[in-house]
Amino acid sequence: MSAILSSDARVEPNLTPILDMVFQLITFFMLVVSFKSAAIDQRLRLPVIGSARPVDTRGTDDLLVLNVDADGNLVIYGEVKRDIRRYIQQEAQASLLLAKQSRREAQAGDELPTTVVIRADCDTPFTLLNRVLVVCQENGYRKFALKATPKPTG
Amino acid sequence: MPRRRRQRRRLQGEVELNLAAMLDMAFQLLAFFILTFKPSPIEGQVNLRLPPPHPVTATAGEQAGSDTKNTNPLQGMSSLVISVTADAGGRINSLAIGETPVANMGLLATQVQQMFADPTLGFDQVIIQVGSRVRYEQLMQVIDICTQAKLPSGEFLSRLSFVELPM
Structure with a gap:
């Protein structure tokens, strides 16, 4: 039952x-x-400024993200790059190859189509940051984006 | 009659999907995405064109000192030079536009905006001479002031160069 x-x-x-x-x-x-968030070192404390605008590359630009910590170390995907010059040279060569796809006459020393995104810690001394900037400029990078935290409004 | 037979056959051969297994798999996928989810921080950026540093240039066709009537030391220059030095802790302790000291950030902002808005001066870029100890956060305040300056064409200033000072 x-x-x-x-x-x-x-x-x-x-x-x-x-x-x-x-x-x-x-x-x-x-x-x-x-x-893309894997390329971001979230331990860095970015400076807070008012004129920081939201990221808008309209999908056209190639980006090279460089994290620079307070000791001036270049951190890429969580790994500290000891030889900054060599790393940036390699990236510049890759960028040049990319530029040659759209513009055959592109050659070493020309302006590269890549935007360098600098994410530096707010305590990084200028001398250590400038070391990275100068190497980028020597390799043909002209477009830079300095990352910051936008100042809260209101 | 044949219609009834067909209906009976349909009822007998009805397939019931076992959704429990599919739900298990879906929950496992959901758990994976929840555990690996890391919202990216809200970040902004300041876009700059950084040509390699070069000497302060005179505007086309002019040589320094060629105009004897010119008493304005800035006339004939296309680059505005701002100097920033810091104390031992990396905080800004002196600011100057050209050779003229500027008392604070507020005054620097006012003067930079006035100079770039004046079409007779013809500035189109800034060279920032930065002390090696200046912290990035402090430097960004000066960059912030520069990038908020509007050129006579209505565009925001984006051409900057940095020169390192040995202090």
Whole structure:
């Protein structure tokens, strides 16, 4: 008798709505995931200034992200690059190859189409930062973006 | 009659998907995305064109001292020179435009904006002479002032150069 009752009263929950909701959540997380954030060293404390504008490259520019900590170390994807000059030279060569794809007559020493994004700690002395800037300029980089935290309004 | 038979066959062969396994997998994917989610910080940037430092240039066709009636030391220059030095802690302790000392950041902002708005002076870039000890945060305040200056064409100033001073 009891077996009959239990088989009759078996409840099967409708899993379709919960599955729909979980798929929507997965879609949200897949859309907001940013692989660019791996290039950002989040330990750095950026300076706070008023005229910092939101990033807008309109998807046209190639970016070279350089993190410079308070001791002047160049940190790329979490790894400290000991030979700054060599690393930037290699990146400049890659950028030149990219420039040659769109403009065949591009040669070493020409302005590179890459924007150098400098993320430096607010305590970095200028002499250590300038070392990085000068090497970039020597290798043909002209467009720079200095990262900062926008001053809160209101 | 044949219609009834078809309906019966359909009811007997009804397929029920086991959604539990699919839900397990979906939850595992969701857990992965939640655990690896790291919202990127809100950041802004100051866009600059940094040509290599070069000497303060006279405007085209003019030689320094050629105009004997000119009493304005800045006339004929296309680059405005700002000097910034710091104390041992890296904080700015002196500011100057050319050779003229400037008391504070507020005055520097006013003077820079006035100079760049004046089309007769013809400035189009800034050379910032920076003491080697100046901290990046302090330097960014000066860069902030410069990049807020408007050229006579209405564009914001973006051409800057840095020269390191040995102090």
